[in-house]
Amino acid sequence: MIADTALLSPSSVVLIDELENAGVDRQKALALLAGEAKILLIATHDPVLALLGNRRLCIQKGAVQRIIQTTHAEQRNLAFLSALNTRFLGLRELLREGALLDFDMPAYFAAGQE
Numbered sequence: 001m002i003a004d005t006a007l008l009s010p011s012s013v014v015l016i017d018e019l020e021n022a023g024v025d026r027q028k029a030l031a032l033l034a035g036e037a038k039i040l041l042i043a044t045h046d047p048v049l050a051l052l053g054n055r056r057l058c059i060q061k062g063a064v065q066r067i068i069q070t071t072h073a074e075q076r077n078l079a080f081l082s083a084l085n086t087r088f089l090g091l092r093e094l095l096r097e098g099a100l101l102d103f104d105m106p107a108y109f110a111a112g113q114e
Contacts, residue, residue, distance in 0.1 A: 012037070012038060012039055013039045013041065014033055014040050015042075015043075016041070016042045016043070018043055018044060018045070026046070026048070027052070027082075030042075040053070048078065048081050048085050051070060051075070051078040051081065052078065053070060054069065054070055055067060055068065055069055055070065056070070084109065087108060087109050091108075
């Protein structure tokens with residue numbers, strides 16, 4: 001679906017609702033769409049996805065309450081959150097493989113910070 005939208009759709013604007021629930025690699029999907037010069041509007045509650053953009057709209061009760069320009073501090077935090085997210089996604093893969101999650105979780109997440 002993402003490849004079709006990026007490569008075959010003539011539309012220059014793409015609306016995506018909660019990509020985090022689509023079961024795809026979110027960052028690769030967004031990179032593909034952005035690489036095809038698509039304007040992306042994404043509804044998300046995922047902080048990693050929210051910080052990938054230059055701007056975000058905060059919507060409450062159906063109206064735009066605030067437009068926020070992503071700050072340099074947020075961009076630095078994005079790197080930290082992305083590393084945590086990678087480790088978290090690794091846990092999902094372990095579950096899919098039938099593994100036990102009975103190991104030292106703090107050490108597992110700390111290893112992602114190196």
